[in-house]
Amino acid sequence: MPEKKRLKVLFLPAWYPSKKNPVAGIFIKEHAKAVSLYNDVVVLYSEGYDEKFKKIWEIVSDKKEDGIRTIRIKHRKSPIPKTTYFIYLWSIKQAFKKLLKEDWKPDIIHAHIYSAGVVAVILGKRYKIPIVITEHWSGFPLHKLSLIERIRARFAINRANIILPVSKNLEESIKSYEIKNQFEVLPNVVDTKLFHQSLNRKSNNKKKILFVGLITPIKGLFYLIKALSQVRQKRQDFVLDIVGDGPNRQEYEELTKKLEIQNLVKFHGLKSKKEVAEFMRNCDFFIQPSLYGTFGVVYIEAIACGKPVVATNLPVLQELIDKERGILVPTRNVDVLARAIDYMLDHYKDYSPDRISKYVRDNFSYKKVGEKLDKIYRRLI
Numbered sequence: 001m002p003e004k005k006r007l008k009v010l011f012l013p014a015w016y017p018s019k020k021n022p023v024a025g026i027f028i029k030e031h032a033k034a035v036s037l038y039n040d041v042v043v044l045y046s047e048g049y050d051e052k053f054k055k056i057w058e059i060v061s062d063k064k065e066d067g068i069r070t071i072r073i074k075h076r077k078s079p080i081p082k083t084t085y086f087i088y089l090w091s092i093k094q095a096f097k098k099l100l101k102e103d104w105k106p107d108i109i110h111a112h113i114y115s116a117g118v119v120a121v122i123l124g125k126r127y128k129i130p131i132v133i134t135e136h137w138s139g140f141p142l143h144k145l146s147l148i149e150r151i152r153a154r155f156a157i158n159r160a161n162i163i164l165p166v167s168k169n170l171e172e173s174i175k176s177y178e179i180k181n182q183f184e185v186l187p188n189v190v191d192t193k194l195f196h197q198s199l200n201r202k203s204n205n206k207k208k209i210l211f212v213g214l215i216t217p218i219k220g221l222f223y224l225i226k227a228l229s230q231v232r233q234k235r236q237d238f239v240l241d242i243v244g245d246g247p248n249r250q251e252y253e254e255l256t257k258k259l260e261i262q263n264l265v266k267f268h269g270l271k272s273k274k275e276v277a278e279f280m281r282n283c284d285f286f287i288q289p290s291l292y293g294t295f296g297v298v299y300i301e302a303i304a305c306g307k308p309v310v311a312t313n314l315p316v317l318q319e320l321i322d323k324e325r326g327i328l329v330p331t332r333n334v335d336v337l338a339r340a341i342d343y344m345l346d347h348y349k350d351y352s353p354d355r356i357s358k359y360v361r362d363n364f365s366y367k368k369v370g371e372k373l374d375k376i377y378r379r380l381i
Contacts, residue, residue: 007039007377010099010106012092012120014113015136016045018072027136027166027297028112030189032068034370035110039377042104043070044095049077049084057091059098071095092119105129108377113137115149117156124160130380131160134186138294141173150177157181161380166295169315186372188297190364194273195304197353198281207238207345210283210307212276212298213290215246220289220312223334225252227289229259230338231345236264238345240287243279245270280305285348287341290314291331304360306353310340325356 011032015025035041047060057075064070075091078084099105110132111120117133124131133156139145145153157163157179164186165171171183213219221242228240242252242265249267256262271279280286286302287310299309299320309326311317321328327344329336362368 004038004378007107007374007381008104009035009039009041009108009110009377010096011035011041011043011045012109012111012116013043013045014111014116016043016070018047020047025112027188027295028134029066030191030366031112031134031369031373033066034189034366035373036068037366037370038374041068042099042106043068044073044092044099045070046073046075046088046092048074049087050074051077053077056087057094059095071099089119089122093123096123100127107381108132110134110373111156111160114153114156117160118152121156121159130377132162132164132376132380133157133160134164134166135170135174136166136188136294138292140170140177141294142292145177153177154179162376164376167316168319170294184376186376187364187369188295188300189366189369190297190300190304190360191273192304192361192365194277195280195301195360197306197357207348208283209238209240209341209345210243210279210286210302211240211288212243212279212286212302213288215242215244215249215252217248218291220291220331221248221252222255223289223332223337224287225255225259225261225265226334227338227341228264229261230334231341232261232264234342235345238264240265241279241283242267243269243271243276277301277305280307283307285310285326285344287311289329289331289337290317293317296320300360300364303356304364306357308344308348308351308356310337310344324351325359326351 013025013028017024017026017029032041032043053076057073060074061072073091073095075087078087106129109120109124109129111117112134120131162182164184166188168185253267256265280302285308289312293314293316299311302309303325309321311321311328312331313328327340329340
């Protein structure tokens, strides 16, 4: 069979990693890397407005990042209140025209987040290019969209060729905004070369529990610390490693001292992806009792390492975690969470690391997600 021609795919993300915020939209970059296995990707990203700019807009960087051409632009702030978004739209259109002058016309425009979908739809209609929008934003299930955001969301999502939410729960939430279109769930990507089972796991005197995430109330760390205080009354054969940082870190460190469990809880601060993967490979099980979410990459990264998970029974986590991969508990319920931790401390070895990690390789690897997107693109064309 002749080899398939590689398509030209333009990524238009509303969020993307930058020097200022290296983790913002990291999952969008992972999608771009998955697509680049099968097709040629260019990322066009606006880093927002710069009040020092005298020009209306400018390309501030155009180079390969992780093997993907990434064009970064900035634009000036509008002197008229609430109209800067129009300068953003115009600047993206001008950068797009520069690509056309290079004789690089995309076969597909793939926007990430509806706000970038607006300009994607405008360009798609003008140049007769199919539009794909992947939605990640938790504002939909939390019903946080303002009137202007609802207008933009309906404009973009109703006019795209297909919408790819990262979970079924997010799909249902989007539909609740009087939005009708073709939907297909497309999960986030996990780097299975980095997140995998450990062959030479360090032996530990104490059983190791791991939490990875932003230290804010949303991640449920308050309830986790309270639950560990209960477990401590029965046993002290464990330690909780907390990897991450955030505005509530000092508050939660003080809480561990108040509950006298500071010797059982270690705060490690922010770590690189490589270091996070090492923590995951060397823990006995992963825990994050989040109060809400739209996907939860950290759970899948832990599962990729063959670790069972204790999590909350959010709709999106019900899609990812079954009895073979862990335990789901109600949100904000300290007693049930404590019982789940106590159970997992004795039974984490009953879970099959091979079966757990295979689930991720079969569904969330670069190869699998890239294949799925390639099929969607070719179907649209």
